Amino acid sequence: MSPLYPRLWRFCLMQTGRRDRADDLAQMTCLRALEKHAGYQAGTHLDRWLFRIAHRLWLNELRATAVRTGGGLVALEETEIPDQRVNTETNIFARQVFSKVGELPESQRVTVLLVYVEGFAYKEAAEILNIPIGTVMSRLAAARKKIAGELAETETGT
Template sequence: MADDFGQQLIALLPRLRRFAVSLTRSRDLADDLVQITCEKALANQHTYEAGTRLDAWLFRIMRNSWIDRVRRNTTEGTKIDVDDAHYLVGQDGAAVTEARLMLNSTAEHLANLPDDQREVMLLVCVDELSYREAADILEVPIGTVMSRLARARKKIMAEMGIDAGTTRSEDEKGSVR
């Protein structure tokens, strides 16, 4: 029996890894997270619904694993080491060198987004999932996905000087720009 599932899993490794790097902000942790995700995926293969997006299913497993990990660390009082020098786009709030900033400023802006906005940016804009698929992964209503996503993108526009003209949003009525 050809193991299509396993082959698809291997083919998705680069994308799993990218999402993991973005979630964990650390390449080492990301590789662990990818491994865990694959283990869980293989162990729960029977729960995957054929015909649905495998990447979305895997992202969900990955994100839940990461949340469990963060939660466990919080209760244990230990800290996740996010200070990984190899992480491409720096870390939240940390001063980064100008050279690095120039290298890939969008990545920098993405990295500096709050977690809930960053993950929705990744899922929708980078990995091209639908709002519905993102909402399922994040276990929030579609409206929440949309408001986080819009907020994240407005922030990136502002930081990158993308001219959006006069804007009007539901949660900042009356304010211009």
């Protein structure tokens, strides 16, 4: 297995919130990449190209689901975020943060995943999402503010 596939699958899991959907999205992404291989420019970043394909496929799926059912978002209770078992306190905090990330609007959530989880630079994330770099920065700032505020509220019990 390519070392890129686990990163792609993790990206798909964070977008879909469920392992079965992540499997399907990762496979659809690989299939689409094979079908559109002529569109890949040799010497460029393969991971960015695959993440862009996965993101577009997921957005298409959300739109199709919204049309069919009037929804399209995955309920937080249905998400399957893997537990890495570092220690109890770290796991609790990580779970809280991932839970808050999962509650972010789609655009902020995907931007957070690309920059903070996958480690892409702002410019790279902007290219993957096909948005201006300023939009990436504002989405990240809004996400950080929202998550920090909600975690602070949880800690103080207000």
